[in-house]
Amino acid sequence: MPASRKTLVLYTGGTIGMQQSADGLMPASGFAERLRAQQLLQPGRALPDWQFRELLPPIDSANMTPRHWLAIAAAIRQGVEQEGCDAVLVLHGTDTLAYSAAALSFLLLGLEAPVLLTGSMLPAGVPGSDAWDNLFGALQALHDGAVAGVQLYFHDRLLHGARASKLGTASLDAFATLPRQRHEPRGSGIPPHLDYRQPRQPVELAVLPLYPGIQAAQLRAALAGxxxxxxxxxxxxxxxxxxxxxxxxxxxxxxxxGVVLVAISQCPQGHVDFGLYAAGSRLAACGLLDGGGMTREAALGKLFALLGAGLTAAEVAHWFAVDLCGERAD
Structure with a gap:
């Protein structure tokens, strides 16, 4: 875990850099200057050298889309491969932070550099804000040396990028890593067609919870288009x-x-086991893939990365069952 010598700070928007407007808090540019000014007030911190890049326009992460995931991944690749950065810090809004971390975990498979994502529950400069603690804590973690792969840094903790979820809005400690039964991915090596250098195309996906009274018409509507x-x-x-x-x-x-159907559990600590109940076996017979103990964020991000790589439905089924980066928790 070598210390970072040159870190790319990639600003996408989010609460951390928001400014007040007549309509409420809105994303704002110009965060690099605020970051430099704040760093001068903390001369005792051991931080890596960093360069700043901003994805324009900065967005509220509530407006995050899979196309933004591809743009973030492309900016990270450019920073590492063309600009000589050996680590990346992504500044991101918290509403969809766990979704982006999960998606990037699969879009950046094989990247030999640590990628941390962080944000804040309150904007930088607001009394009681966690913004600078999270940002400089993440930079400190990169300076001290972090493993390659995608992680969240939030409230003094590093969290697994494909196992984290946002659990609340009232506390600064808003994220947690959901439990896993093992601690190392089962996959051995990254298949070439899933390597981060391979181009990805955007694909349309849907998420639907089952609930008492759901109708086939509602399922068909979710699968339309x-x-x-x-x-x-x-x-x-x-x-x-x-x-x-x-x-x-x-x-x-x-x-x-040809639609790829993936089953996960609604329970935060749940785990799919189709063979346990006849009701599960009947769903499996319809072609559903077993998502094990994957989170919603991880299942969506993994499906996006596999289908976006141009894999067939059969190939997606094969690789979805393989634990690529510790996401399955089974």
């Missing part, structure tokens, strides 16, 4: 309304036309 993949949030260990023939038929029809 050019949706290529669906993350279905099932009950408990991967069950659902298995006595609804029309709902099961809608799933089977989507699978037959």
């Amino acid at each position: 050019n949706v290529r993949g669906l993350v279905l949030e099932c009950y408990g260990s991967g069950t659902g309304p298995s006595d609804d023939a029309e709902l099961l038929a809608a799933l089977a029809e989507a699978h037959a036309r």
Whole structure:
């Protein structure tokens, strides 16, 4: 874990750099100057040299889309490969911070540089803000040496990029890493077609929770258009309304036309095990893939990275079952 000598600070917007407007807090440019001024007030910190890059326009992370994930990944690649940076710090809004961290975990497979993401619950400069603590804490972690791969830094903690979720809004300690049963990824090596250098294309995905009374029409509506993949949030260990023939038929029809269907548990500490209940077995028979103990953020990001790489449905099914970076937790 060598110390970073040159870090790319990539600013995407978010609460950390927001300014007050007549309509409320809004993303603002010019954060580099504020960062430099604040660093001068903290001469005792051991920080890496850094260069600043801003994705324009800066956005509220509530407006984050998968196309932004691709732009962030491209900026990171440029910083590392062309500008000589050996580490990256992404400044990001907290609403979708865990989604971006998970997606980047798969879009940057094989990148031999640490990538940290951080943000804040309150804007920099506001009394009681966590902005500078999170930002300079992340830079300090990179200076001290961080492992290659994607992680979140929040409230004095490093969190697994593909296992983290935002759990609250009232506390500065808003993120947590969800439990895992093992601590090392099962995959051995990164397949060339999933390497971070390979181009990705945007694909349309959907997420749908099961709930008492869900109808086949609602499922078909979620799968309308050019949706290529669906993350279905099932009950408990991967069950659902298995006595609804029309709902099961809608799933089977989507699978037959090439839509990749992924099942995860709605429970934060849940784990899909289709064979445990007959209700789960019937869902699996419709073509659903077992998401193990993956989070919603990880399942969505992984599906995006696999389908965006141009893999066939069969190839996606194979690699979705492989633990690529510690995401599956089974």
